[in-house]
Amino acid sequence: MKKNILTFLFILSCLTAFQGQTYRIYYQMTYKIDSTKNESANKKMLLDVKDEISKFYSYDLYHIDSLAIHNLDVRTKAADFDFMITKNKKENKIEKYYIIGLDRYSLKEDWPKLDWKIIEETKNIDNINCQKATLHYKGRDWIAWFAKEIPFQEGPYVFNSLPGLIIDIRDSGNNYIFTMTELKKDNGEVNMETDFIPVTQKQLNKLYEDYYNDPYKELKAGKAVMKVVDESGRVVTPNFKQLTEFKQKQLKNNNNPIELSEAIKYP
Template sequence: MKKTILILFIVLVSISFLQGQTYRIDYQMTYKMDSTKDETIKKKMILDVKDNVSKFYSYNLYHIDSLGSNQIRKKASDYDFSVIRKTKDNTTEKYFVIGLDKYSFKEDAPKFDWKITEEVKKIHDVNCQKARLNYKGRNWEAWFAKDIPFQEGPYIFNSLPGLIIDMRDSGNNYIFTMTALRKDVGAVDPIAETIPVNRKQLTKAYLDYYNDPYKELKAGKAVVKVVDESGRQVTPNFNQLTELKQKDIKMKNNPIELTDAIKYP
């Protein structure tokens, strides 16, 4: 029944696609933080498309925005993989949380050299066609639906002649699968205030955090209670904690855009 409703809605969208309306596509994102392990994380993501702007962000940010509390939104930190793309000025803005700070990085939108194949199949009973892409260290396979008349997809990916329904890299480090599609949803502004940076400044912020990940704690900007096995509060051993954190950061250095991975010492 759910598939039937989705197919019917796709048909309606293909017939009644109009400027000025917001279309929302839900994706199930499955990814590996550590490429050497089989463990994966599942994350619900949202793609909002309206006129010349598309916004890709987590369901957690949408939920926080819908609560209408500015104070709660300021505390939200689920910015991973968030992107706002503006077709009119051909820019892509990405968002990051490093330590206690939120950053935004704007750059020219990439041009994708898609290789569209003749291979077709049905996904959720929707006719799809396969395309391949080599981009920033990963080989991607995408299935797009020509019957859905906008050239959008998950994260920064776009410009195929139809909506991307399923996309994954050759190592299954990142998988995006569309789960829902609807229109006339309310406008959402999921991104709170950020610090604008360029690529060099963003890299420096990551390296500074790696070198001293507990800087805020030591400076009293954040408070964490550390207890021993008996429940007694103890003074944190920051040298030991830093070593463990640095090891964890290196293990989880597996970004979508692989060639942009930070080179930690």
């Protein structure tokens, strides 16, 4: 991050002269999928901001979108929509995105009411002066460090509405950590997703439950193809009972969602 400080400071000095421009903020995300294990996963995330609209999504998805400019078939193969959020302050709405089986779904919600507690404590993070704030959100206690000198009331995932950009935010157990690494001015727009099926929270929960009960429904119905080979390399008929038991165990082990209070309670 330090090598980007000079670029960052230049952008900061020009922000007021570039209202209406798109800015791209890079975050390093570290998170635990299984709360019973110490292993963490890492993901590079992007936050695109333009006026009252923002989009938080993975770098891998951005890379796929870039390739899709030259190959339209590539975009259909992208599946990294985990943690993606779009925020529209003008409409007072946010939208979350999910892939369940072969289908893509979106859940639109009212703008979250985040009851931030701003604390006088400050610290310097890579030459950026930051102030502390705390928040309880959907089952987790969060600690954020935001920079007043960066005039974006924005941050990763749903987090926003502090008087400055969130530079670092993590829950009290360090299950989820977001750290800003870079800020750039971008010439593009904030692209909004359209090819998703809108659902309610109740419908989404039912979709997850149905998927748990029969995760290979589409395969068994011939809507998709799975090639299974044995140790000798011969193609064999999938053992769906065994595959289902393995997938159900995997789903149960992925017991540490970022919105802890919304975790699906599998049987």
